[in-house]
Amino acid sequence: MRWSGQRVRADGVGEAAALPGLRGLLRSVRTPEFAGTVFHEVEAKSALNRVPGSSPMPFRWTVNPYRGCSHACVYCFARNTHTYLDLDAGADFDSQIVVKVNVGRVLAREVARPRWSREPVAMGTNTDPYQRAEGRYRLMPGVIRALAGSGTPFSILTKGTVLGRDLPELVAAAREVPVGLGVSLALADRELQARLEPGTPSPRARLDLVARIADAGLDCGVMVAPVLPLLTDSAEALDALLGRVRAAGASGVGVLALHLRPGTREWFTAWLAREHPALVPAYERLYRRGAHVDPEYRRALAERVRPLLRRHGLDRGSGVRRSGGEEAGPGPQAGFPASDVARRAPPGEPPAAPVVEQLTLL
Structure with missing residues (x-):
């Protein structure tokens, strides 16, 4: 699991010295297999993260084995979390990855405590637990076993096809506790996807993952x-x-409009100015109120999506939730992760559209 001989200097020179906000640092390593990426291996003091009581999310606990994400999605809503480590929300978020090497052991200890009430735990609500590094560090099997062994329900949202490796673990876990699995897929255009999400598996690979999960008997x-x-x-x-999603065997679908929080907004806007400069004025208008897209756009998108969901048979039993939190299908019980339900709409926005907002940053 470790990469010997690849240590980054920690004597005041290099990336390791630039992490004053990172506790429990064991070492920082780089390897030719992940060119341009530095992994900061840490020993975490805790694994369970309590969601703030003010959050509209329908779960109270998360687990994040990694901080930062090599998927490098220009629109990732979690980017600003890297600034807590005195790293930037742009290139550092993509290339300076914090790895909690002991997360499985710590989690097993936490969920074994008598006071743990076995509330649902969501993963993939911040950075992806199945980003490429998981293929090497193999943290998730221990996390899955700890949760299932303690009787704790959990959900996973991912773009990473590494999840396929753990299907036997997930099938076994689903015999013990409710398990919700979700795959995130923004678009089918391979060329645009490669520019927007340069570190992610292709759309075809993610659709194949959906099919593999369904073939394993899981929603x-x-x-x-x-x-x-x-x-x-x-x-x-x-x-x-949506047609390809349906054909892959998805049991639920959610459609989310772009959400531009601080940190993400600046990084995405810079990308847009390089790739599609003619669209910058339109985005400035659409997001003039802040992180949320203009309400009129959201209404128009909802009207566009609604008949498409019906056409593909995704308007019943699909787990789609309305933007105000009103459920339009059976939700997580239909295989739609608890981490994917809608956050509350901004004040004054209508709750009737089957288009949900992007997740709140946790």
């Missing part, structure tokens, strides 16, 4: 997220993607 929801105004939001593009 799998798909998050069509985020929908990017004027780039991926046409009826034709959404229709084609």
